[in-house]
Amino acid sequence: MINFRDKNLIPIWEKVQRGNELTFEDGIALFNSHDVISIGKMAHWLQREKNGDAVYFVVNQKIEPTNICVLSCKFCDFAVKKNSPDAYEMTIESILEKLNPELLEVHITGGLHPDWEWDYYVGMVKEIKNHFPRIDVKAFTAVEIDFFSKKFKKSIEEVLLELKEAGLRTLPGGGAEVFSERVRRLLFNQKIGAKRWLEIHKKAHQLGLRSNATLLYGHIETIEERVNHLLLLRDLQKETNGFLSFIPLAFQPGETGIKPRNQFTSAIDDLKTIAISRLILNNFDHIKAYWVMLTEELAAVALNFGADDMDGTVGGERIAHDAGAVSPMQLAKNKLIKIINDANKIPVERDIFYKPVKLHSKNVIGRVSYLNTLPFFKYLDNREYKIFPAPPRQLGFLFKDGNIDAGIVSLVDYFDKENDFTFLPYGIVGNKNVKSVILYSKFPIEDLNKKNIAVTDETSTSFRLLQVLLEMKYGFDVVYIREKISAREKILPNFDAFLTIGDDALKFIKNKPEDFVYSYDLAQLWFDWKKLPFVFAVWAVKKDLPQNKIEVLNKLLDDSLNKFFSTKNNIEEFYTAKLNLNKKEIEDYLNNITYRLGEEEIKSINLFREYYSKLKSKELMVEKF
Amino acid sequence: MLTKDILKKALNGERISNEECLQLLNYNDILELGETANEIRSIKNPENYVTFVVDTNPNYTNVCEIDCTFCAFYRHRNEPDAYTYSVDEMIQKFKDAARRGVTTVLLQGGVNPELPFEYYLELVERTRKEVPEIHPHFFSTSEIIGMSEVSGLSVRDVLIRLKEAGLNTIPGGGAEILSDRVKRKISKKKGTSADWLNVMREAHLLGYKTTATMMFGHIETDEDIIFHLDSIRKLQDETGGFTAFIPWSFKPENTPLEKHIKSFASPYRYLQMIAISRIYLDNFPHIQASWFSEGKKIGQVALHFGADDFGGTLEEENVHAAANFVNKSSTEEVIDLIHGAGFDAAQRDTLYNIIKVFRKGVEVKETV
Ligand code: SF4
Ligand code: SF4
Numbered sequence: 001m002i003n004f005r006d007k008n009l010i011p012i013w014e015k016v017q018r019g020n021e022l023t024f025e026d027g028i029a030l031f032n033s034h035d036v037i038s039i040g041k042m043a044h045w046l047q048r049e050k051n052g053d054a055v056y057f058v059v060n061q062k063i064e065p066t067n068i069c070v071l072s073c074k075f076c077d078f079a080v081k082k083n084s085p086d087a088y089e090m091t092i093e094s095i096l097e098k099l100n101p102e103l104l105e106v107h108i109t110g111g112l113h114p115d116w117e118w119d120y121y122v123g124m125v126k127e128i129k130n131h132f133p134r135i136d137v138k139a140f141t142a143v144e145i146d147f148f149s150k151k152f153k154k155s156i157e158e159v160l161l162e163l164k165e166a167g168l169r170t171l172p173g174g175g176a177e178v179f180s181e182r183v184r185r186l187l188f189n190q191k192i193g194a195k196r197w198l199e200i201h202k203k204a205h206q207l208g209l210r211s212n213a214t215l216l217y218g219h220i221e222t223i224e225e226r227v228n229h230l231l232l233l234r235d236l237q238k239e240t241n242g243f244l245s246f247i248p249l250a251f252q253p254g255e256t257g258i259k260p261r262n263q264f265t266s267a268i269d270d271l272k273t274i275a276i277s278r279l280i281l282n283n284f285d286h287i288k289a290y291w292v293m294l295t296e297e298l299a300a301v302a303l304n305f306g307a308d309d310m311d312g313t314v315g316g317e318r319i320a321h322d323a324g325a326v327s328p329m330q331l332a333k334n335k336l337i338k339i340i341n342d343a344n345k346i347p348v349e350r351d352i353f354y355k356p357v358k359l360h361s362k363n364v365i366g367r368v369s370y371l372n373t374l375p376f377f378k379y380l381d382n383r384e385y386k387i388f389p390a391p392p393r394q395l396g397f398l399f400k401d402g403n404i405d406a407g408i409v410s411l412v413d414y415f416d417k418e419n420d421f422t423f424l425p426y427g428i429v430g431n432k433n434v435k436s437v438i439l440y441s442k443f444p445i446e447d448l449n450k451k452n453i454a455v456t457d458e459t460s461t462s463f464r465l466l467q468v469l470l471e472m473k474y475g476f477d478v479v480y481i482r483e484k485i486s487a488r489e490k491i492l493p494n495f496d497a498f499l500t501i502g503d504d505a506l507k508f509i510k511n512k513p514e515d516f517v518y519s520y521d522l523a524q525l526w527f528d529w530k531k532l533p534f535v536f537a538v539w540a541v542k543k544d545l546p547q548n549k550i551e552v553l554n555k556l557l558d559d560s561l562n563k564f565f566s567t568k569n570n571i572e573e574f575y576t577a578k579l580n581l582n583k584k585e586i587e588d589y590l591n592n593i594t595y596r597l598g599e600e601e602i603k604s605i606n607l608f609r610e611y612y613s614k615l616k617s618k619e620l621m622v623e624k625f
Numbered sequence: 626m627l628t629k630d631i632l633k634k635a636l637n638g639e640r641i642s643n644e645e646c647l648q649l650l651n652y653n654d655i656l657e658l659g660e661t662a663n664e665i666r667s668i669k670n671p672e673n674y675v676t677f678v679v680d681t682n683p684n685y686t687n688v689c690e691i692d693c694t695f696c697a698f699y700r701h702r703n704e705p706d707a708y709t710y711s712v713d714e715m716i717q718k719f720k721d722a723a724r725r726g727v728t729t730v731l732l733q734g735g736v737n738p739e740l741p742f743e744y745y746l747e748l749v750e751r752t753r754k755e756v757p758e759i760h761p762h763f764f765s766t767s768e769i770i771g772m773s774e775v776s777g778l779s780v781r782d783v784l785i786r787l788k789e790a791g792l793n794t795i796p797g798g799g800a801e802i803l804s805d806r807v808k809r810k811i812s813k814k815k816g817t818s819a820d821w822l823n824v825m826r827e828a829h830l831l832g833y834k835t836t837a838t839m840m841f842g843h844i845e846t847d848e849d850i851i852f853h854l855d856s857i858r859k860l861q862d863e864t865g866g867f868t869a870f871i872p873w874s875f876k877p878e879n880t881p882l883e884k885h886i887k888s889f890a891s892p893y894r895y896l897q898m899i900a901i902s903r904i905y906l907d908n909f910p911h912i913q914a915s916w917f918s919e920g921k922k923i924g925q926v927a928l929h930f931g932a933d934d935f936g937g938t939l940e941e942e943n944v945h946a947a948a949n950f951v952n953k954s955s956t957e958e959v960i961d962l963i964h965g966a967g968f969d970a971a972q973r974d975t976l977y978n979i980i981k982v983f984r985k986g987v988e989v990k991e992t993v
């Protein structure tokens with residue numbers, strides 16, 4: 001509930017809850033509003049819908065190979081000319097020296113050097129990958145890509161492909177500044193404009209690279225220009241879905257002469273810009289609070305105003321005042337963890353693609369990030385726990401590493417940790433059928449022997465169930481390949497069948513994949529075979545939690561289920577828009593699932609456990625991302 | 626009671642209890658707290674402006690024998706950088722300040738046993754006479770108790786004499802946290818909580834107006850915080866003499882206390898504290914954001930979490946400067962910060978009378 005001081009925001013809030021896009025006018029109304037708390041509450045709501053209480057960071061390092069630049073943008077107090085005494089150039093060797101095996105990401109951008117050869121850039125990426133295979137390379141803004149293309153007479157596509165070949169994974173979001181011809185002419189007239197920037201990122205996305213986007217605000221831009229910038233990014237994201245995160249960057253006056261040295265953006269402008277970006281960019285998964293620029297204190301506050309990412313240990317050198325055994329990076333990492341915990345969020349160490357590596361928090365509840373867990377969480381109002389949402393398989397990894405105290409986890413992941421965990425009498429159960437674990441196939445299931453099947457990279461238990469069915473019921477020998485499967489993209493023409501689960505599977509209901517004319521509900525197949533319901537997930541709790549805590553949780557879950565199923569109109573339009581289903585269809589889907597475990601369910605769990613342990617752990621999976 | 630019902634109750638103007646306050650201190654949704662506090666703030670102070678005072682915060686001596694473990698400012702009398710200014714020197718400083726537009730001098734110092742009571746009286750008297758543009762906002766409770774010891778007069782008589790000399794407001798420093806358990810650990814030679822409250826009570830009864838402060842983020846517990854808030858709320862019921870409440874978080878650098886504390890209070894805790902004090906202290910007219918201790922950005926945010934006052938412009942500030950947390954600011958910059966937070970800026974005097982309003986969007990340079 002939001003108690004709006006600015007009533008103009010009420011229709012905007014309704015749109016946000018329905019999952020509708022905000023308009024240009026909405027953006028302006030938000031920027032003009034003085035109701036900072038309400039804007040923050042809306043953004044925080046959307047942030048939690050998308051990422052629960054997770055706040056991401058990455059152990060990363062920034063490399064600026066040179067400060068020599070052929071351009072001289074007005075707001076840049078980094079670049080110098082070749083003959084300047086401050087000019088520097090790094091060799092590949094000196095770049096490698098700055099890296100270490102703890103890193104998961106390196107961020108490379110620099111000046112546009114007049115003399116360097118193309119081989120140098122490609123070599124840099126290649127050598128980093130050779131020496132540090134764990135480090136993912138995020139390198140070269142659109143400005144640099146454009147420069148390479150012109151200087152080395154290659155198309156954008158060639159430039160990007162050669163870099164990708166060398167090991168590049170993502171492009172940083174810099175160089176976007178603010179998409180406005182007016183501002184470009186005044187401040188950086190030699191630099192590429194909006195059109196070219198968007199074109200380069202679009203090309204990158206099409207070639208399978210991901211990228212970030214930024215907005216430089218707080219100089220001479222108008223709020224109209226800011227909103228317009230956000231809308232252009234949202235449009236491109238709709239087309240390509242290639243952006244990982246958005247980073248609003250507060251302008252730092254420094255010696256640029258654009259603003260007095262000490263005239264920083266106001267904290268309120270910073271928070272509003274983050275919150276409004278969250279609200280307008282509803283198709284972006286992540287919004288970053290870049291702590292090095294915002295100050296640690298304000299970045300911490302921003303984690304309740306829509307930001308769910310703190311960037312990383314970059315800039316760690318600057319806070320390393322305490323000499324001693326701990327590396328500056330470790331210090332920076334500890335600091336980030338503390339800031340995020342102080343803000344009552346979960347510090348999630350991630351890789352370049354936001355895959356969680358480790359959670360640094362106590363009292364975390366894991367949530368499979370699908371609609372079907374809504375009945376557990378919609379009314380679960382407990383502030384002792386923080387909620388971490390993720391697809392089953394990703395949650396499983398964290399669960400197995402002991403990052404999670406309790407939560408709804410995939411059945412086989414629970415099996416793997418039965419020594420440490422027990423389960424409460426709740427789960428996600430397909431009774432005869434479930435509608436969201438579907439095998440789509442070009443052939444009838446009887447003909448799938450020796451065929452190639454794509455398996456969504458999100459599944460844990462459903463994949464094992466598929467294996468049990470195909471191998472033990474039918475006695476088939478099948479090749480499985482993990483793939484990202486989403487209803488948005490072209491469906492895998494090279495496969496004979498594919499397994500989709502969760503919300504993605506729901507999206508296919510009204511959008512049947514061409515060519516895959518057969519579809520099988522795995523819960524149905526199991527029921528036909530065993531005459532038992534199938535338990536996909538259970539509510540696991542750590543055995544060493546105090547008994548009273550476990551009881552409290554048990555009661556909370558019981559209450560939330562009761563409340564959910566006795567309340568009308570539970571389904572926000574947010575979900576209908578997202579899943580392309582109407583309210584009735586969603587209600588039917590949830591009513592069809594069993595959430596409480598009875599005797600039949602326990603029987604089924606025990607039976608499946610036997611099959612699971614019989615599954616030869618043969619290396620059938622080809623991991624492909 | 627559910628937290629949201631507590632908040633509703635506060636919004637309806639009902640007083641919340643200590644147990645309810647404890648619940649709020651453990652409630653970490655700062656946006657919910659902020660929303661309620663901001664609403665209450667706008668009921669109590671409906672104008673869309675944030676007040677500030679053009680002041681300076683000099684010190685007349687850094688000699689002190691009390692040895693508070695959180696204090697980076699004091700020196701013992703024989704240390705090389707110990708200083709004590711004469712009354713003449715101080716008057717000269719005030720004159721300079723008045724020339725720069727300063728209207729209030731918040732003057733505090735160490736508790737220096739070598740200074741006679743007459744020194745303090747003369748300081749007040751001559752300020753009133755020779756620098757009438759300046760409002761003297763002098764002496765924390767510790768110094769007043771010190772004067773009582775030096776002169777052999779009761780606290781009440783000290784306050785009467787100071788009042789006759791021209792003093793009518795005193796700052797609320799020295800409260801730290803009103804918990805004798807904590808005080809024994811961090812300032813064992815300083816007075817007890819009862820001493821602080823007693824000086825304040827006597828002052829209010831004699832017609833003084835004062836502020837109240839609270840320093841948190843060290844070794845206090847939630848219960849200590851509640852005891853502190855409860856004590857000042859009760860005293861305010863009795864006397865009505867407090868103008869504003871100023872919570873600020875302890876800054877560990879360069880202090881002996883630092884060793885015992887793991888880290889700064891987070892900005893979250895600060896915003897939570899601002900909001901909770903606005904919600905709990907229903908009989909306090911103003912809550913002050915302490916931008917000089919929390920940083921300018923968090924100070925701005927606090928203005929949306931229940932604070933309606935931005936404190937002083939602090940033309941000179943020694944106590945915090947010594948703790949490596951220098952944040953000097955001019956009047957222009959303070960007005961800018963308030964505007965940046967979305968409010969008009971209103972210059973006030975020590976008694977919270979408005980002197981002049983600086984509207985947003987009007988070039989500050991011309992108006993200062
Ligand atoms: S292109 Fe980049 S490095 Fe070069 S002057 Fe412009 S902002 Fe600076
Ligand atoms: S806080 Fe005041 S009383 Fe305590 S040591 Fe410092 S100057 Fe002396």
